Amino acid sequence: MDDSTATHKLRKLILFSLVRQTAQDICFRCQTKIENVEELSIEHKTPWLDSNNPVSTFFDLNNIAFSHLRCNIADRRIPNKKYFTDNEVKTANQSRWRNSKRRNYSSEARRAKYLRTGC
Secondary structure (H helix, E strand, C coil): CCHHHHHHHHHHHHHHHHHHHCCCCECCCCCCECCCHHHEEEEECCCCCCCCCHHHHHHCHHHEEEEEHHHHHHCCCCCCCCCCCHHHHHHHHHHHHHHHHHHHCCHHHHHHHHHHHCC
16 A cells, blocks of 8 residues: 555544544534544535635634535535536537647648548
């Protein structure tokens, strides 16, 4: 096992042990007990990205809670979508593909393909 992986696992085990000792092993989202270290997740009670002072909100220990990893992921913030319909995604992908073909096209490569395949 890599040193950094082992260190991360050890820190998480220590944190989970302390969370249990201080009786903070109740999920912030679903209010049920966090049973094992694999379920443990640290989350912000108030989303820090949308706050007036994101850095302060991120590091505010009063804004930190513990939850199940699945509860934290289920409540994640969905970023703004760039494309809202399947048709917009399809059009954007086609445009990227065409631009890629234009950038990578060369008459020498086309001739070599023609000689190799006949078309």
